[in-house]
Amino acid sequence: DAGVIQSPRHEVTEMGQEVTLRCKPISGHNSLFWYRQTMMRGLELLIYFNNNVPIDDSGMPEDRFSAKMPNASFSTLKIQPSEPRDSAVYFCASNLRWNTEAFFGQGTRLTVV
């Protein structure tokens, strides 16, 4: 397996534009997590899915953020409209069960100018 795959690796966009980050989890994994890395909070959990169903989105900062998982092999994190303070590295991770080792993608570095 190629591991967790995220795209794009880098995204530069203008304030107000819509941004969509994509993730393909490891095949067979039942849980998928979206994290944002910041200096202040470290790896901040935004939302996670279990068997494609969103379980907890309390970490999503605002209504501008939304996430979907239409099937077991694909998830998106959308920011609309984007703002400069959204600039960060966003990681997707998956694991077999919520309490086992999670495998991370390489992340998407988002810059909103």
Next chain:
Amino acid sequence: DQQVKQNSPSLSVQEGRISILNCDYTNSMFDYFLWYKKYPAEGPTFLISISSIKDKNEDGRFTVFLNKSAKHLSLHIVPSQPGDSAVYFCAVPIQGAQKLVFGQGTRLTINP
């Protein structure tokens, strides 16, 4: 409300010496803990874990110690090598909520 805290943002250690990274948690019901390592421009990778039924787990140069009464765990790296320079995160699965939460991370720099 940080359930897992790493109070040292950075640590610098001489090559060959011991590196000790610390992590505190808030809930005595947590029963499993993990450490991850992260290099720049890469995702975090799993390093070592420990169950609450143990107080120590060792894997090569890496040892994790768990002090349940103090709600504290630490990662020891000995001897430290330049390739160990990275950001280290402790993490805990939250039962009930069924999610994996991380501390803020500690940037370790190993000096030659």
